[in-house]
Amino acid sequence: MVFQYASRLRRTKAAPSFALFRALTVLFVVFFGFFFAPLLLRAQQTATVFGRITDATDGQPVELATVFVKGGSGGVTSDEYGNYAIQVPAGQRLTLGFRRLAYKEGSADVLPLQSGARFALDVAMAPLQSNLEVVIRDRRLDDAGMVRERKMEELKLLPSTTGNLESVLPHIALGVNTGAGGELTSQYQVRGGNYDENLVYVNDFEIYRPQLVRAGQQEGLTFPNIDLVRDLSFSSGGFQARYGDKMSSVLDIKYKRPDSLRASAAASLLGASAHIEGSVKNRKDSYRTFRYLAGARYKTTRTLLGSLDIQGEYVPDFYDFQTYLTYDLNRNWQLGGIANYNRSVYRFKPESLVRAFGLVDFALQLRSAFEGQEVDDFTQAMGGVSLTYLPDRPSNPLYHKFLFSTWRSQENERFDILGYYILGQIEDNLGSDEFGEIVNVLGTGTQHTWIRNFLTLDVRNAEYRGGIELQNDRSEQSLTRSHFLQWSVKWQNETIFDKISEWERLDSALYSLPYDTTQLLVRRVLKTENSLNSHRLMAFFQDTWTWREDGVREVQVTAGVRGQYWDLNGDWFLTPRVQMLYKPLNTSKDLSYRLAGGLFYQPPFYRELRRLNGAVNPNAQAQKSAHIVGGFTYDFLWGKRRPVKMRLIAEAYYKRMWDLISYDLDNVRVRYAGANDSRGYATGFDLRLNGEFVPGAESWVNLSFLRTREAIDGVQHQVRNLGDREGRPVADVPRPTDRFMTFSTFFQDYLRNNKNIRMHLNFTVGSGLPFGIVDNNVIYRNPYRFKPYHRVDIGFGFQLWKQEWRNRHPRHLLRFTRNTWMSLEVFNLMKVANEASNTWIKAITNVQYAIPNYLTGRRLNLRVRMDF
Numbered sequence: 022m023v024f025q026y027a028s029r030l031r032r033t034k035a036a037p038s039f040a041l042f043r044a045l046t047v048l049f050v051v052f053f054g055f056f057f058a059p060l061l062l063r064a065q066q067t068a069t070v071f072g073r074i075t076d077a078t079d080g081q082p083v084e085l086a087t088v089f090v091k092g093g094s095g096g097v098t099s100d101e102y103g104n105y106a107i108q109v110p111a112g113q114r115l116t117l118g119f120r121r122l123a124y125k126e127g128s129a130d131v132l133p134l135q136s137g138a139r140f141a142l143d144v145a146m147a148p149l150q151s152n153l154e155v156v157i158r159d160r161r162l163d164d165a166g167m168v169r170e171r172k173m174e175e176l177k178l179l180p181s182t183t184g185n186l187e188s189v190l191p192h193i194a195l196g197v198n199t200g201a202g203g204e205l206t207s208q209y210q211v212r213g214g215n216y217d218e219n220l221v222y223v224n225d226f227e228i229y230r231p232q233l234v235r236a237g238q239q240e241g242l243t244f245p246n247i248d249l250v251r252d253l254s255f256s257s258g259g260f261q262a263r264y265g266d267k268m269s270s271v272l273d274i275k276y277k278r279p280d281s282l283r284a285s286a287a288a289s290l291l292g293a294s295a296h297i298e299g300s301v302k303n304r305k306d307s308y309r310t311f312r313y314l315a316g317a318r319y320k321t322t323r324t325l326l327g328s329l330d331i332q333g334e335y336v337p338d339f340y341d342f343q344t345y346l347t348y349d350l351n352r353n354w355q356l357g358g359i360a361n362y363n364r365s366v367y368r369f370k371p372e373s374l375v376r377a378f379g380l381v382d383f384a385l386q387l388r389s390a391f392e393g394q395e396v397d398d399f400t401q402a403m404g405g406v407s408l409t410y411l412p413d414r415p416s417n418p419l420y421h422k423f424l425f426s427t428w429r430s431q432e433n434e435r436f437d438i439l440g441y442y443i444l445g446q447i448e449d450n451l452g453s454d455e456f457g458e459i460v461n462v463l464g465t466g467t468q469h470t471w472i473r474n475f476l477t478l479d480v481r482n483a484e485y486r487g488g489i490e491l492q493n494d495r496s497e498q499s500l501t502r503s504h505f506l507q508w509s510v511k512w513q514n515e516t517i518f519d520k521i522s523e524w525e526r527l528d529s530a531l532y533s534l535p536y537d538t539t540q541l542l543v544r545r546v547l548k549t550e551n552s553l554n555s556h557r558l559m560a561f562f563q564d565t566w567t568w569r570e571d572g573v574r575e576v577q578v579t580a581g582v583r584g585q586y587w588d589l590n591g592d593w594f595l596t597p598r599v600q601m602l603y604k605p606l607n608t609s610k611d612l613s614y615r616l617a618g619g620l621f622y623q624p625p626f627y628r629e630l631r632r633l634n635g636a637v638n639p640n641a642q643a644q645k646s647a648h649i650v651g652g653f654t655y656d657f658l659w660g661k662r663r664p665v666k667m668r669l670i671a672e673a674y675y676k677r678m679w680d681l682i683s684y685d686l687d688n689v690r691v692r693y694a695g696a697n698d699s700r701g702y703a704t705g706f707d708l709r710l711n712g713e714f715v716p717g718a719e720s721w722v723n724l725s726f727l728r729t730r731e732a733i734d735g736v737q738h739q740v741r742n743l744g745d746r747e748g749r750p751v752a753d754v755p756r757p758t759d760r761f762m763t764f765s766t767f768f769q770d771y772l773r774n775n776k777n778i779r780m781h782l783n784f785t786v787g788s789g790l791p792f793g794i795v796d797n798n799v800i801y802r803n804p805y806r807f808k809p810y811h812r813v814d815i816g817f818g819f820q821l822w823k824q825e826w827r828n829r830h831p832r833h834l835l836r837f838t839r840n841t842w843m844s845l846e847v848f849n850l851m852k853v854a855n856e857a858s859n860t861w862i863k864a865i866t867n868v869q870y871a872i873p874n875y876l877t878g879r880r881l882n883l884r885v886r887m888d889f
Contacts, residue, residue, distance in 0.1 A: 068134035068609075070117060070142055071106035071658060071666065074099045077145040078280050080174055086121040086146065091128065102717035106664055109134070119144050132571050132606075141611060141656055141666065151280045167254040167273070168194050168670070175719065177247055177886065179767070180781055180816040180846040182877070183207045184292055184320050186245040186253075190272070191765055191785070194255040195672055195707035196725050197270075198763050201790055201857050202689040203810065203876040204848065205237025205325070210758050211257050212674060213703030213729030214269030215684065215691050218623060221245070223274045224345070225407070225486065226359060226426050227265060231399045232628050233432045233476055236688040237857070237876075238326060239397050241339030241365025246316040248285055248296035249345060251277040257707070258674055259617030259650035262563045262581030262598045263507055268623045268646045268678070276345045276359075279312050289884035292320035292339075308352045315344040325848070328878035330376055333391070336368040357407040359426075365399040371438060377447070378873055386447045386459060387862065387872050393438040403428045420488040428480045436472035436523075444862050444870060463870070464862050467528040475520045478627065484511035505565040507581075513557040517627050521549045521635045527863075549635035553627070555589035563598075570606075577602045585643075587624055592642050596620035611656040618649045629682050632695030642697050646678040652707075659712060667712030676703040683733055685798060686757040686790070688858045688874070701731030701756055718769035718779065725763045729756045739800055754802040755791040763787040777820035781844075786811040794869060795861045805871070807856045816846040840888040845881070852879040 074083045082103025089096030090109060099105040109115060112133050119127040124146040134140055170176070170193050181188045185207035191197045196212040208216040208230075221228040221244070228244045254273040256264075264271040279298035286295045296316035303309035319340045326335040341363040348356045371391035379385040405426030412418050445459035491504040527544040563581025568574075579600045586593040598619030605612065624643040631637055652672030658664035680697040705728060711721035730753035732738060739748030765785040772778045787810045791803035820842055822835035835841045859871040 067108045068111045068140065069106055069658070069664075070109055070131060070134075070140050071104070071664065072142040072144060073666075074103045074105060074119065074121075074144045074146060077147045078151060079283065080145075080172065083121055083124070083146055086119060086124070086144075089118050089120075091116040091118050100716075102713075104665065104713075104716070106658070117142070119146065121146060123149055125149060167256040167260070167271075169252060169254045171252045172719070173247065173250050173252065178781070178818060178842060178844065180783060180814045180844075180848070180882075182291070182322075182325060182814075182848055183240070184294070184318070185243045186247045186250065186274075187243055187272075190255065191763075192721060192723065192767050192783070193711075194257060194270075195670065195709055195723070196257045196674075196705065196727070198725075198760060198787060200689070200758065200760075201686055201807070202237040202240075203855055203857060204812065204814075205322070205857075205876060206240055206689050207243050208240070208689055210760075211270040212676070212705060212707075213727055213756060213758050215686070215758060216689060217626070217628065217691060218267050218269035220265050220267045220271040221274070222264075222272070224276055224357070224359065225422065225424060225484075226403075226405045227482075228403075229428050229430070229478075229480060231365075231401065231430055231432055232478065232626075233397075233434055233474060234399070235434075235690040238322065238335075238337065238369070239365070239367045239399075240689070241337075241367075241399065242318050242320050242341045242363060244343075244361060244363070244403070245274050246294075246296070246318065246341075246343050248294060248316045249276045249298075249314045249343065251275045257650075257672070258621075258676065259600065259619065259648045260598075261579055261600060262561045262583045262596075262619075263509065266559070266583065266585055266596070266621070266623055266643070268621050268644060268676075277314055278347065279314060284889040285887060286889075287884065287886040290324050290882045291322060291884075292318065294318040306351075308349055310349045312347045312349075313344070314346070315342075317342045324882070325877045325880055328849075328880050330374060330875060331371050332373045333369060333371040337366070339365045352413055353410055355409045355411060357409065359403070359405045359407075361401070361403045363399075363401040365397075367397040368394065369396075370394040371440075376872060376875075382449065384447050384449045385444065385463070385870070387442060387444050387860075388459075389440050389442040391438055391440050393436075395438060396433075396435045398431075398433040400431045401429065418490045422486040424482075424484045424486070426482055428478075430476070430478045432474075432476040434472050434474040436470050438470050440468045440470075442466060442468065442862065444872075463868075467526075469526040469528075470523075471525075472523040474523060475518075477516075477518045479516040480513065482511060482513040484509060500571075501567075501569045503567045505567070506563070507565075508562045509560060511557075511559040513559065515553070515555050515557070515627075517551070517553040519549075519551040519627070519631070521547050521551075523547050547635045551631070551635075551637045553589070553630075553637065553639075555587060557588075557624075558586045560584050573605075573607050575604045575606060585622075585624060590640050590642070592624060594622050594643060596622050612653060614651075614653045616649075616651045619647070621646045621648055625682065628691065629693050630695060631693065633692060636695070638695045641682060641695065642680055644678065644682055644697070645680045646676050648674065648676050650674045665713040665716055667710065670709040671707070673706045674704065678702060678731075681731065683731065684757065685793070698735075699731050699733045701729065701753065703727065703729035703756075705729075714768070715770050717776070718771060720766070720768045722766045723764070727760055727763070729759045730754065731756045733799065733802070736799060738802055740804060741801065748801060754804075757791060757803060759791050759803075761788040779818040779820075781816040781818065783814040784812075789856075792859060792871075794871075795859075807873070810855050811851075811853055812855060813850040814846065814848050815850050816844050818842055818844040835887075838887045838889055840886075842886045844884045844886075846884065847879065847881055849877060849879045854878070 074086045075081060076083055084099055084101045086099040087096050088105045088107050097105055097107045114133055115131050117129050117131055127144060129142060176189050179189055182204045187207040187209055190209055197209050199206055200210045202208060211219060223245060234240055252275050256271050260271045277298060279300050282299035284297040298314045300310055300312045322337050323335050343361040346358045350356060374389040376387045377384060408423045410421040412420055444464040446461040446463060448455040448458055448460045450456060486509045488507040524543050524546045561581055561583040563579060565579040568576045582595055582597045584595045600617040602613060602615045622643040622645050625641045630641050650672060655669040657667055659667045679700040681699040681701055682697055683694045683699040685692045706726045708724045714720045732753045738751050738754045740751050741748040768782045770780050789806035789809050791806050793803045822833060822838055822841040824839045855876045856873040857876050858874045860874060862870045862872055
């Protein structure tokens, strides 16, 4: 296992519609149909081994590879998608061979299978010219229940408004959604957590993100560059002790270890990207190899933002450059380096706004005119160095890795916007001459926002990681036991300087609010300056026990403990965690079960320390939670004539949380209370089905149910039903992330007679998020809900060229590329006005109105991608 581990281093409440429940009923019927259908198949005297054969260098399917039983007669060949399925005798130990012209031959031992059993075996074949080896993976327990995605080439072609890797997580992982930011954000919420509760690693380096982003419009490019990614693993909770101290999820990304020269380039109306990769080998010493990855990206969302109802001049410019270099010093030692420079500049000059809302018989309209502009500048730089020792023989199984990194973020917010508004009731009588005009003015005034905020963060850390696999204890021929120990010690320094200077003046009906006859007052003023310097010490130790009894069962238990000490307030803790996985091997069904639990504490970073008045509370302690997660994974074949692999994943979870720092959400901005003042829980159920509903085109369906509640200490929360004058007490209230249901599906298809023309359909629907009245969201906390979020994106892809066509078209215009794709994408096909947040307007009658701020409308995008 050490060798496997080392190799990886390279707003108002809306009632749900009856149509939605009917759709969910149909969905459940389909799910259970898929689940029970394989059980009805009659057992045979043979078993089936199936899987997918790919190229080890680029992950592309390998067609016409021969799969055969050694010592037997006959065999099968893989299809154009690399899929194969071969019938083998039941109850016999045998060896499968994999052979293809221009590739190294591989083989795999297959243990005796029961009659009718299906066994999955994926093969990555290595070209003859490479120094790679054939890699064969069976369906053993792996990654302690984490979802792992290796088909990165397919993810690159998915329709995306942000161009960031995180945007695809709601499709491939359980319990993930983008929250109120919708399609404009790459940030994500997991099982009731907020955006700050997620861990991200790239090649074991922890990744951070900007702190001052208020809205999805301001977001630029996130750190992970999908062109450089080899694979990713994701856990939605109950993860191992080797991952850090956050309460919701972990995303673990591994970059490529290139073996040959490759490159790519892509361009669209939303930006462009390019990357290059390769390796240089030492002629005198074959073990000394220099490998390089480099990528550059540019993003502009001007086309998308032009569909917002606030008219003005949008000038977003986001770009970054990233490189990852490794040098194999010898057979055991590897030196690595990673660097990233990221700049996001968002300029906006609003001009006017006309926004209608309300009911059919009480339609309202807000009209605004603006002066001034907003300019935001977020600059990040990160650099890291690693030194890794990889064991190459059982007599020396100790693994070592040293990591050193630094990250800096400089963030500037500059607002000076003056808005003149009028809120009124509009005529809704179609026969009236004033139809659509304001006939009753409810409010008029001026809102002036002035902000000059500056934040600098520096994070430096040094870490040592180690691991060792103890000698296997094979007491019997069919029984294997092993231990894999891992540990780490990490030091981290954080230096933070924050200067806040902002105020807001509100003039309503010619009176400045708050009103004073002796002086001019502004509604809100924040002027603070904070400087912090602190150190953290972190460590973990865990052991993975694996028992495998051939043909009977495989069990894996991972238990560990994490600890952290923070000198800012002397807070320290120890958190045990455990994961257990069980896979029966003596059944025809390919099932595995998992159970995980433990304590997950999250010490505050800077934003959690800062109160609403801008002052820092250094005594804030770690937020605490206890997780219990259980579920199963079922792999099966669908179809008789041409069976394809399908996977069904189901998980249920419960999280108990205490010492929480309460917060409110405004678009993607998290506004913390700055103190451990609440407690709560989150519970739910996630379901995912993925596979090739159409041969050669993987699709998936996700369904999640969630309930997350909280109670602020010392507060008796109340709820008030429509029409009631008085409220009634309740034990808890919805948290800002309480989205009861999320359903998403991604479906791919192609023309029957031309598989080079494809369609991608992405559909997402989610119940509304809760919200409360601004500046008074305590006793009656989050009593309202936004309208349900629903959106359809569709893309049409055309493969203009692939290298297999060289013999047929030797003079083709695109023959200098390996693959060329062009796609036409339609975002928000149904032109749904989804809500992101509210603007609060106080009328002359002293009644406050929540004016919804909408996300983007329908837009087209043309994209071209070339691989070299």
